[in-house]
Amino acid sequence: MSDARVSENAIVIERTFDAPVNLVWQLWTDPEHFKQWYGPTGFTIPVAEMDLQVGGKRLICMASPDGKMKMWTTGEFTEINPTSRLAYTESMSDENGNIMDMGGDYPTTTTVIVELTEEDGRTKMTMTHEGVPADSPGASGWNQAFEKLAEYAGTLQNNE
Amino acid sequence: MERDDKRLDLTFAALANSTRRKILARLAEGEATVNELAEPFKMSLPAISKHIKVLERAGLIIQGQKAQYRPCTIDVAPLKEVSDWTQQYRHIWEERFDKMDNYLNQLQNEEQDNE
Numbered sequence: 567m568s569d570a571r572v573s574e575n576a577i578v579i580e581r582t583f584d585a586p587v588n589l590v591w592q593l594w595t596d597p598e599h600f601k602q603w604y605g606p607t608g609f610t611i612p613v614a615e616m617d618l619q620v621g622g623k624r625l626i627c628m629a630s631p632d633g634k635m636k637m638w639t640t641g642e643f644t645e646i647n648p649t650s651r652l653a654y655t656e657s658m659s660d661e662n663g664n665i666m667d668m669g670g671d672y673p674t675t676t677t678v679i680v681e682l683t684e685e686d687g688r689t690k691m692t693m694t695h696e697g698v699p700a701d702s703p704g705a706s707g708w709n710q711a712f713e714k715l716a717e718y719a720g721t722l723q724n725n726e
Numbered sequence: 727m728e729r730d731d732k733r734l735d736l737t738f739a740a741l742a743n744s745t746r747r748k749i750l751a752r753l754a755e756g757e758a759t760v761n762e763l764a765e766p767f768k769m770s771l772p773a774i775s776k777h778i779k780v781l782e783r784a785g786l787i788i789q790g791q792k793a794q795y796r797p798c799t800i801d802v803a804p805l806k807e808v809s810d811w812t813q814q815y816r817h818i819w820e821e822r823f824d825k826m827d828n829y830l831n832q833l834q835n836e837e838q839d840n841e
Contacts, residue, residue, distance in 0.1 A: 577768070606765045628766060635751035637766060658744075666744060672769050695768065703761045704768030 577695040577705045581712050585719035587684035590691060591649035593715055594680055603714040604628070606707040612636075613661075620646055624654055625663045640665060644677070652680040673697040733785075734811060737804040740784035745769070746777050750800060753787060757797040760789075 583590055593599045597614035604611050605628045613627035620643055628637045640663040645653035657665040657675045667674060676697030683690050693712075698704050740746055749763055764774040778798060781787045785804050790796045 609766060630752050630755055630766075632755040634754045635748050635766075637748060668745060672767070672773070676768070698768045699770040702768060702770045703764035703774070706761065707765035707768060710765070 574700060575697060577693075577698050577700055577702065577708060579693045579705065579708055579712065581691050581693075581716075582685075583689045583691060583716055583719055585689055585716075585723060586687055587649045587682050587689045589719055589722065590682055590689040590715075591652075593719060594652055595646075595648075599718075600626075603718045604711055605714075606710040607714070613638075616643075618643065618646065620644065623663065624656075625659070627661065636661075638663070641675070645679075650682055652682075654678055730807070733804065734807060736784040737786065737808055740780050740786055741808070743777070743780075745774075746781055749774075749777060749781065750786060753798060753800040757790075757799045759795060759797050763798065 593603060595616065595618050597616050600616070601611040601614045604614070604626070608631040610629050610631075610633070611626065612629055612633075613625065615623070615625040617623050622643050624639075624641045624643065626639050628639070629635065638659045638661050639656050640659040641655035641657055643652070643654045645651055655675050655677050658668050658672065659665050665674065676695060679694040679696070681692045681694075691712075693708065695704070695708065741750075745767065748767075752758060752763060752766075760771070760775060760778060763778070764771060767774065778787065778789065782789060785801055787798045788801055789798050
């Protein structure tokens with residue numbers, strides 16, 4: 567179901583979710599939904615601010631299971647085509663959204679591109695994270711997040 | 727004394743990096759493998775390994791020796807030294823607060839005298 571293709575300077579993950587494309591779009595673009603699945607297993611999202619328009623700002627806080635480690639990222643939406651394509655930039659930042667230089671470990675700005683297509687009520691997603699090496703453990707971080715996304719999409723549909 | 731100074735150099739140098747402070751914060755919650763530490767950062771394995779080496783050299787983390795699964799654990803002893811070093815300046819603040827207390831009392835007394 568998941569497939570991390572090799573591209574030198576990007577993580578590419580393809581995955582099909584048992585959910586309609588409208589719902590998967592919302593899980594990416596509605597902060598309250600985004601908080602429920604983003605981040606590796608056990609991590610939480612205490613803050614997610616999104617101004618959903620091209621040029622609109624994002625500010626996300628990801629916290630480790632006990633909350634001792636907090637990581638802030640900021641960026642802006644660069645493409646919004648409901649419900650087929652979403653792109654945003656991402657940089658490590660402080661809690662006020664001031665971009666932090668990670669000292670060459672990590673490009674200052676990376677780009678996340680999400681492409682969605684619906685097939686028979688299911689959604690095929692291709693997520694490309696440009697600027698992150700394909701062989702980086704970040705790919706498993708993303709895959710853990712998508713496990714959470716799949717599960718959360720399932721609970722939302724069962725409650726309907 | 728000189729050896730203590732060298733150790734502090736290593737500790738402060740290791741702490742002078744946001745990624746490494748985040749790794750320590752994560753390990754304060756419990757042991758983790760190098761891969762687990764790297765997952766939230768979306769950073770290459772060599773880059774994260776480099777940070778772990780710096781932390782290890784400063785004695786802040788210990789990496790297990792089992793071949794496949796080599797979890798990292800935090801060792802807080804060097805942080806205690808940092809804390810002790812900081813404590814020697816504590817009295818400066820305490821003296822300043824004492825002076826501030828005296829000055830506030832003085833101001834209040836003057837106000838009463840003027841009434």
